[in-house]
Amino acid sequence: MIDLHIHTTASDGTLSPSDVVMLAKKQGFTSIAIADHDTVGGVPQAMRAGEEQGVQVLPCVELSVGKEHEIHLLGYGIDPQSGYIKAILEQMQRDRDDRIKAMVEKLAEAGFPIELSEVEKKASGSIGRPHIASVLIEKGVVGSVKDAFAKYIGKNAPYYVERRKISTRQAIETILNAGGVPVIAHPGQLLLSETHLLSWIDYMIGFGLRGLECYHSGHTRQWEVFLRRVCKERGLLVTGGSDFHGTVKPDIALGTGLANWRDAPQCLERLLDAMDKAGDGK
Ligand code: AMP
Ligand code: ZN
Ligand code: FE
Ligand code: FE
Numbered sequence: 001m002i003d004l005h006i007h008t009t010a011s012d013g014t015l016s017p018s019d020v021v022m023l024a025k026k027q028g029f030t031s032i033a034i035a036d037h038d039t040v041g042g043v044p045q046a047m048r049a050g051e052e053q054g055v056q057v058l059p060c061v062e063l064s065v066g067k068e069h070e071i072h073l074l075g076y077g078i079d080p081q082s083g084y085i086k087a088i089l090e091q092m093q094r095d096r097d098d099r100i101k102a103m104v105e106k107l108a109e110a111g112f113p114i115e116l117s118e119v120e121k122k123a124s125g126s127i128g129r130p131h132i133a134s135v136l137i138e139k140g141v142v143g144s145v146k147d148a149f150a151k152y153i154g155k156n157a158p159y160y161v162e163r164r165k166i167s168t169r170q171a172i173e174t175i176l177n178a179g180g181v182p183v184i185a186h187p188g189q190l191l192l193s194e195t196h197l198l199s200w201i202d203y204m205i206g207f208g209l210r211g212l213e214c215y216h217s218g219h220t221r222q223w224e225v226f227l228r229r230v231c232k233e234r235g236l237l238v239t240g241g242s243d244f245h246g247t248v249k250p251d252i253a254l255g256t257g258l259a260n261w262r263d264a265p266q267c268l269e270r271l272l273d274a275m276d277k278a279g280d281g282k
Pocket of ligand 1: 012037146
């Protein structure tokens with residue numbers, strides 16, 4: 001079994017990189033990718049654990065980018081040591097810190113019992129809104145992460161604050177420069193119509209986009225079929241991943257959403273091939 005989109009404690013997942021690898025091993029996964037938000041902090045530990053456990057671990061990152069529409073971009077096979085990726089990730093971490101601070105201030109001013117230090121304690125790497133949600137749950141303000149997003153911290157909720165983002169073009173170029181293969185994460189979750197999404201895909205292909213995450217825990221069968229067709233027509237790589245986060249997203253297990261990905265081994269082979277070539281081309 002194969003799952004190419006997994007979060008760890010390096011961002012907003014609840015399992016450490018080595019625990020993710022152990023769980024994957026126990027559940028019969030042979031290849032996984034660690035794709036934390038705007039950080040490669042979990043990659044070295046996961047790769048070491050993968051070697052010990054006999055699980056293939058692909059280095060990856062999930063960049064939140066795009067000025068107009070937030071797009072999540074996966075970078076398979078990036079070299080975590082690359083100066084290109086390091087510089088951009090450092091900037092993104094500063095932007096994340098500033099944004100979380102502004103959101104916590106807004107919540108505290110409105111009288112919610114929350115302090116920045118409490119949110120920071122929840123995060124061991126890339127800080128994000130799910131860490132705010134955890135504190136709100138602990139304080140009894142909300143009952144679940146979903147609730148927290150719906151009422152307070154989601155995109156259209158009152159305590160949402162925008163984060164500074166790099167352009168999709170800069171993100172794609174950074175991934176390519178770091179020897180990686182750029183793939184759009186969960187295109188079916190971007191809340192774009194098929195036509196609008198297609199124009200984004202074609203625009204991004206112009207900068208070097210190489211694939212689409214066709215299979216994902218949030219995708220309907222219709223999205224799977226549509227995205228597969230687009231990949232075939234445009235010669236793009238097909239990937240799939242659950243977007244596992246551990247207990248903050250209890251409905252998503254390793255492998256969730258991947259049942260229809262019957263040619264996963266062949267797709268993985270093509271991705272590995274592209275990763276090899278991207279690495280050589282640096
Ligand atoms: P951030 O990186 O701080 O913008 O937070 C993004 C994280 O919050 C990602 O892991 C998302 O999957 C998660 N997220 C976004 N919207 C929701 C939602 N409505 N319910 C639960 N989690 C969400
Ligand atoms: Zn996440
Ligand atoms: Fe995402
Ligand atoms: Fe994700």
